[in-house]
Amino acid sequence: MCRHLGYLGPALPLHDLVYAGDHSMEHQSYAPRMTSGNLLNADGYGVGWYQAGETFRFRRSQPIWTDASFREVARAVSAPCAVVALRSATTGFPVDESSAQPFRAGTRLFSHNGKVEDFAGVEAKLRELAGDLAEVPDARAAVDSALLFAIAARAWRDGASLGEGLAATVATVTGLASGRYNLLASDGTSLAATTWGDSLFVREGPGRAESAGERPDALWIASEPLDADPAWRAVPDGSLVTADLASGVRIDAL
Numbered sequence: 001m002c003r004h005l006g007y008l009g010p011a012l013p014l015h016d017l018v019y020a021g022d023h024s025m026e027h028q029s030y031a032p033r034m035t036s037g038n039l040l041n042a043d044g045y046g047v048g049w050y051q052a053g054e055t056f057r058f059r060r061s062q063p064i065w066t067d068a069s070f071r072e073v074a075r076a077v078s079a080p081c082a083v084v085a086l087r088s089a090t091t092g093f094p095v096d097e098s099s100a101q102p103f104r105a106g107t108r109l110f111s112h113n114g115k116v117e118d119f120a121g122v123e124a125k126l127r128e129l130a131g132d133l134a135e136v137p138d139a140r141a142a143v144d145s146a147l148l149f150a151i152a153a154r155a156w157r158d159g160a161s162l163g164e165g166l167a168a169t170v171a172t173v174t175g176l177a178s179g180r181y182n183l184l185a186s187d188g189t190s191l192a193a194t195t196w197g198d199s200l201f202v203r204e205g206p207g208r209a210e211s212a213g214e215r216p217d218a219l220w221i222a223s224e225p226l227d228a229d230p231a232w233r234a235v236p237d238g239s240l241v242t243a244d245l246a247s248g249v250r251i252d253a254l
Helices: 014-019 025-030 068-073 119-130 144-157 162-174
Strands: 003-013 045-051 054-060 078-086 103-105 108-116 179-186 190-195 201-204 219-222 239-244 248-253
Touching: 003 014, 003 025, 003 108, 003 179, 003 190, 014 025, 014 045, 014 068, 014 078, 025 078, 054 068, 078 108, 078 179, 103 144, 108 119, 108 144, 119 144, 119 162, 144 162, 144 179, 162 179, 162 190, 162 239, 190 219, 201 248, 219 239
Parallel strands: none
Antiparallel strands: 003 078, 003 219, 045 054, 045 078, 103 108, 108 179, 179 190, 190 239, 201 219, 239 248
16 A cells, blocks of 8 residues: 655755654655555655656655665755655566656656556556557556556546546546545646545645635645644545645545
């Protein structure tokens, strides 16, 4: 079971997003609290972020806690929007850098926390629905998540919003196979996520004004809370989360 995090707000060092908090993303790589069975998310990691109008990624196939070089570099890079993904590989899929998320399509970053059950039985249909993978090179990765990404990317190319693309992907794949489909995406100015079979939390702040109509300063969407702050709210299963700084967090049923 993988873990992921989306952030939107004032520019923060990547180090803060990955290593800060008593249950940081690094901590969740070796001591997750809300997973179904696995004890480690050690089969790779990735960080995607936005800076000066461009979308960047750093991905590795090693456990994040072993990468001292990234820990150092992360102090020097700040971003107003980022996606962090930790991988626990499903049996039968390779452990390599191409399988580490987030995947990227233009300005959009994508992460899947979960698995497609009986993937071999539905792979051909998913490939048909994904369309031409030349449009999204990351979708060629030899993992189930890559085809979910391709289906979402196709919806985005056809004009779907960030959240609509994720919702359409969940609707499509659940019509074919059971599984866990917690998806997360960003486009640099907004975040979207789904819950389908696994935990998800949102947080608005810090220092969000209590008066109605005030905007949040920053938004987090995470598989597990990064700390004990009571501002973290659990998202019900079967939900679509959309978030931006103008409107805050919205949660709708899928």
